[in-house]
Amino acid sequence: MLFTVYQRFQKCEYVRTKLIKTEGRGCGLLIEENIKVGQFIIEYCGEVISSEEAKQRSETYEAQGLKDAYIISLDANSFIDATQKGSLARFINHSCQPNCETRKWTVLGETRVGIFAKQDICVGTELAYDYNFEWYGGATVRCLCGAANCSIFLGAKSHGFQVYNHVWEDGDDSCQDAHWNCGVMWMFEFKELITNRMKTTCVLFDIWKHRANGLSVLIFYPFYFLPSAIRRVYCLLCKHSTYLFECRYTVEEIPLYDSAEDEPSLKLPNTTSSFKSESIVTEKSYYPMIIDGTVGSEHQLESNARSVESLCSVPLEGAAMNTGKAERTEDMKLYSQDSQPAFPQKNVMASNIRSDSAGRNFNIGPGSDSKKRSQQIPNRRSKHLGRKQVNAKDVARLFASKEAREEVMEYEEIKNQATSNLNAVYDQIRPAIEEHERDSQDNVPIAEGEKWIKSECSKLKAEFNFHFSIVKNAVCPPQKANGETKPEGGDDEQTN
Numbered sequence: 001m002l003f004t005v006y007q008r009f010q011k012c013e014y015v016r017t018k019l020i021k022t023e024g025r026g027c028g029l030l031i032e033e034n035i036k037v038g039q040f041i042i043e044y045c046g047e048v049i050s051s052e053e054a055k056q057r058s059e060t061y062e063a064q065g066l067k068d069a070y071i072i073s074l075d076a077n078s079f080i081d082a083t084q085k086g087s088l089a090r091f092i093n094h095s096c097q098p099n100c101e102t103r104k105w106t107v108l109g110e111t112r113v114g115i116f117a118k119q120d121i122c123v124g125t126e127l128a129y130d131y132n133f134e135w136y137g138g139a140t141v142r143c144l145c146g147a148a149n150c151s152i153f154l155g156a157k158s159h160g161f162q163v164y165n166h167v168w169e170d171g172d173d174s175c176q177d178a179h180w181n182c183g184v185m186w187m188f189e190f191k192e193l194i195t196n197r198m199k200t201t202c203v204l205f206d207i208w209k210h211r212a213n214g215l216s217v218l219i220f221y222p223f224y225f226l227p228s229a230i231r232r233v234y235c236l237l238c239k240h241s242t243y244l245f246e247c248r249y250t251v252e253e254i255p256l257y258d259s260a261e262d263e264p265s266l267k268l269p270n271t272t273s274s275f276k277s278e279s280i281v282t283e284k285s286y287y288p289m290i291i292d293g294t295v296g297s298e299h300q301l302e303s304n305a306r307s308v309e310s311l312c313s314v315p316l317e318g319a320a321m322n323t324g325k326a327e328r329t330e331d332m333k334l335y336s337q338d339s340q341p342a343f344p345q346k347n348v349m350a351s352n353i354r355s356d357s358a359g360r361n362f363n364i365g366p367g368s369d370s371k372k373r374s375q376q377i378p379n380r381r382s383k384h385l386g387r388k389q390v391n392a393k394d395v396a397r398l399f400a401s402k403e404a405r406e407e408v409m410e411y412e413e414i415k416n417q418a419t420s421n422l423n424a425v426y427d428q429i430r431p432a433i434e435e436h437e438r439d440s441q442d443n444v445p446i447a448e449g450e451k452w453i454k455s456e457c458s459k460l461k462a463e464f465n466f467h468f469s470i471v472k473n474a475v476c477p478p479q480k481a482n483g484e485t486k487p488e489g490g491d492d493e494q495t496n
């Protein structure tokens with residue numbers, strides 16, 4: 001058997017495989033024949049390079065926007081880079097429940113890495129081995145292996161990842177059950193905050209799988225309202241904290257504050273349906289290797305603006321008969337092209353991964369050191385989306401009813417008040433947000449964040465009421481005093 005493997009390495013005699021396209025993980029490799037446990041499948045070929053070269057190349061690849069990592073470690077000082085040249089083994093994806101593994105072989109005095117079956121594998125099965133990513137900084141890459149024991153992120157098991165992200169460690173007795181309780185406590189706290197006091201529709205939640213006991217913790221947390229800097233879950237019992245990585249959305253437009261900007265702005269998730277959609281929120285500008293999950297969002301914002309436009313172009317009293325050019329001009333006046341504060345690009349994945357043991361995948365980026373990151377913050381540029389704003393005065397003018405006009409103006413006033421309240425609250429918490437680097441946000445009092453959430457929710461509510469009053473008055477104009485206009489069905493009371 002040993003001899004056979006040796007020969008196979010030498011003669012490049014590999015098991016028959018087929019390249020496939022996977023869901024979300026790029027290409028993958030299928031096996032085209034049944035194989036037995038321990039069987040040699042394929043050699044991981046590529047350029048053998050030094051660790052310095054590996055670091056340099058990885059940074060270059062990241063800068064070039066290459067999402068996939070193809071560098072694996074051979075030993076402490078050398079690596080195999082299959083990015084540009086390599087065998088099909090480079091297409092084998094990672095799994096937390098792998099069916100094959102990497103093994104080192106010495107062939108004619110040379111160390112080589114082979115992929116071997118960990119179990120009997122049937123024809124048509126996708127090959128996957130555990131990358132054992134060693135993460136040492138940068139953004140996180142969601143693992144899509146689908147295994148029951150999935151560690152959620154590539155490299156999540158590595159020490160660097162756990163320390164950096166404050167992941168609860170296995171066997172951390174001090175807060176094992178406390179974290180579950182913590183999740184529940186947060187859940188109720190924020191549920192109450194959102195559903196009873198705020199009455200906001202912007203409810204979102206996070207599911208955090210407890211690493212120690214495997215339970216999923218549901219956390220209701222409107223953290224889009226918080227700057228990324230204070231997006232953490234705190235255990236109220238043991239004060240342990242962790243970042244919230246993943247979030248699910250229930251609304252299409254989610255306000256998000258970017259501390260590089262002066263005012264809150266809008267962020268749209270790349271997907272919108274609650275419970276199913278997901279997105280990983282990290283800082284794009286911090287790291288050069290980026291997947292931009294917000295590209296689609298811009299289109300969405302435009303289409304949202306269009307849908308508001310079409311709602312408001314429901315014929316208004318006094319303007320209903322004016323069709324054609326004149327109406328269009330009037331219609332266009334209803335909006336002012338405010339240049340809204342910048343739109344932070346948050347949906348980004350990248351990882352900086354190194355390895356010091358053989359067969360580990362390797363992907364080096366600029367590192368996680370916070371100095372480097374904070375130096376990059378001033379350069380952050382975000383897009384100005386030019387979100388359309390409804391011009392209350394122009395809209396109100398179109399209503400025949402005085403009552404309707406007054407109502408719209410009244411709601412606009414409330415909306416403006418809520419906006420300036422929010423700005424005032426932000427001015428209070430600005431030092432807490434901006435004086436600390438992301439790594440030391442434990443110091444930001446959560447009460448401050450809650451204050452902000454409250455004001456943000458009030459502003460959203462006021463905005464909603466304002467828009468709603470326009471639509472409502474357009475669709476169901478107030479009845480005239482003489483009772484000329486009656487709602488359908490003859491009800492005396494008007495439905496809002």
Ligand SMILES: C[S@@+](CC[C@H](N)C(=O)[O-])C[C@H]1O[C@@H](n2cnc3c(N)ncnc32)[C@H](O)[C@@H]1O
Nearest residue numbers: 025026027068069090091092093094143144145
């Ligand atoms: C060695 S390449 C594997 C082949 C790659 N899928 C391709 O299309 O070229 C490693 C990269 O594939 C992706 N990948 C592999 N396994 C993954 C997984 N379980 N979940 C998400 N992405 C994965 C990651 O982008 C990773 O950096």
